[in-house]
Amino acid sequence: MVADTRAAFTARPARLNEPRAALVEEGIDGTPRLVNRQPVEVVREEWRVLDRWWTEEPVHRRYFELVLAGGQNAVVFRDEERGGWYSQRGA
Amino acid sequence: MVACILIPGFELRAALRDRPRLALRPTALAPLPGTEPLLGPVNAAAEAAGVRPEMRLGEALATCPSLILVERDALLVESSWEGILRRLEDAGFAVEPVEPGCLYFDTRGVERLYGGVAPALRRALAAVGASWDACAGAADRRFAALAAAAVARPGQALVVSDDPQEFLAPLPLTLLPLEGGRREELEHLGVKKIGQLAGLPGAAVAERLGPDGRRAWSLARGEDGTRVRARKPPAEIAERLELPEAVGNELTLRRALNALLDRILARPERGGREIRKVALSARLVGGGSWRRTVTLREPSAERGTLRAALGPKLAELPAPVLSLGVELLALTRSEGRQLALVRPEGDELQTRLQEGLRQVRASAGSGAVATVVEVAPWSRIPEQRSLLVPRD
Numbered sequence: 398m399v400a401d402t403r404a405a406f407t408a409r410p411a412r413l414n415e416p417r418a419a420l421v422e423e424g425i426d427g428t429p430r431l432v433n434r435q436p437v438e439v440v441r442e443e444w445r446v447l448d449r450w451w452t453e454e455p456v457h458r459r460y461f462e463l464v465l466a467g468g469q470n471a472v473v474f475r476d477e478e479r480g481g482w483y484s485q486r487g488a
Numbered sequence: 489m490v491a492c493i494l495i496p497g498f499e500l501r502a503a504l505r506d507r508p509r510l511a512l513r514p515t516a517l518a519p520l521p522g523t524e525p526l527l528g529p530v531n532a533a534a535e536a537a538g539v540r541p542e543m544r545l546g547e548a549l550a551t552c553p554s555l556i557l558v559e560r561d562a563l564l565v566e567s568s569w570e571g572i573l574r575r576l577e578d579a580g581f582a583v584e585p586v587e588p589g590c591l592y593f594d595t596r597g598v599e600r601l602y603g604g605v606a607p608a609l610r611r612a613l614a615a616v617g618a619s620w621d622a623c624a625g626a627a628d629r630r631f632a633a634l635a636a637a638a639v640a641r642p643g644q645a646l647v648v649s650d651d652p653q654e655f656l657a658p659l660p661l662t663l664l665p666l667e668g669g670r671r672e673e674l675e676h677l678g679v680k681k682i683g684q685l686a687g688l689p690g691a692a693v694a695e696r697l698g699p700d701g702r703r704a705w706s707l708a709r710g711e712d713g714t715r716v717r718a719r720k721p722p723a724e725i726a727e728r729l730e731l732p733e734a735v736g737n738e739l740t741l742r743r744a745l746n747a748l749l750d751r752i753l754a755r756p757e758r759g760g761r762e763i764r765k766v767a768l769s770a771r772l773v774g775g776g777s778w779r780r781t782v783t784l785r786e787p788s789a790e791r792g793t794l795r796a797a798l799g800p801k802l803a804e805l806p807a808p809v810l811s812l813g814v815e816l817l818a819l820t821r822s823e824g825r826q827l828a829l830v831r832p833e834g835d836e837l838q839t840r841l842q843e844g845l846r847q848v849r850a851s852a853g854s855g856a857v858a859t860v861v862e863v864a865p866w867s868r869i870p871e872q873r874s875l876l877v878p879r880d
Contacts, residue, residue, distance in 0.1 A: 467807065488870045
């Protein structure tokens, strides 16, 4: 049987701008130094998002808007609740 | 007759032209990033050290630790090859380029001009330039001409006046377009020469080796085409923008592209013609280069259309760029275009949109067309603001 390559699209609603796991190496102050093996050129902005603290799944993220050495813009955050780094669009 | 000009290892030769010192040291073309780590062409010094083309990088470096790897320079290859094609066209040869380093032309048009096939080939080799070490071959069939060029020495022109099958018979199988595995399979069966393959029954070859084997068998019997489709010489309109420093930011690059499009569309040589094919090229930080060509579905001289066609290519740039260039490769007259008398709107527009979406679904599958639905636009958590809902 030949696999249907079109099955990659799911017919269910999906969230837009879902976070994606990122490989981030951080400096002493917790700011990213390398993102997916690319050096960080500039940290343009930094902010925190604290939300849903009244639920069982609180959100606590430390966001960074970066310019990488290749010239790309990137937004990454550290999940302070569960640990781990993620990149995200639309932030 | 069909003539073939062959320049073995063209990409490496092009990369080494401005670094002549490397020609005497073992040098090979580096593998493309993100592909299997196999070497490209190698020079004579590397071959003498035991390095072969398509050798694994690790094995090659173990065999010859002093091996120098040269980056592929797509822009330099393209411009060098274009230079050769134009010199040949200026000398009267209507060439059909196959790939950088290999081209065909029909000798009928130039035999009387240069006094025969062999003098025409020598003139073609002179037009290419002695420094490229090109080889030339001519025969009644394309593959025989290619084989003649492949066995000729650098600077030599070999004319096959006999039956092409007789000429091909003693040559090795490596000249045939066969996968390495298939060739080995044939060699294990004792078939080592083209003539031995040609002597086998065609049905048996097709059954054992599939369509590629059948095609190789036809070539071995001298049964390929004689026709040469000469190219139309491309337009010579190009613009390049040198950037003050390396730029990787897509927004800045898009602005540079807009400036280039404005400049190139204003060139008087275009003469009101519309653009059919356009190339975008860049010189990268670190010495490499990058190039993409785009053929427009409908010729256009609209800045917006060209920007829409070329803009997304900027996202494919592998590194920051030092200069950005645009070339108009094919121009066409805009006569005879069917325009809509009335702009579609209302139901007509809706029907066209539905048809477009149906075609996208048919090619990409169910769920390929989706609508963005805002569910909590006020949320501080980006992924909770909107959903992608399939429109099936």
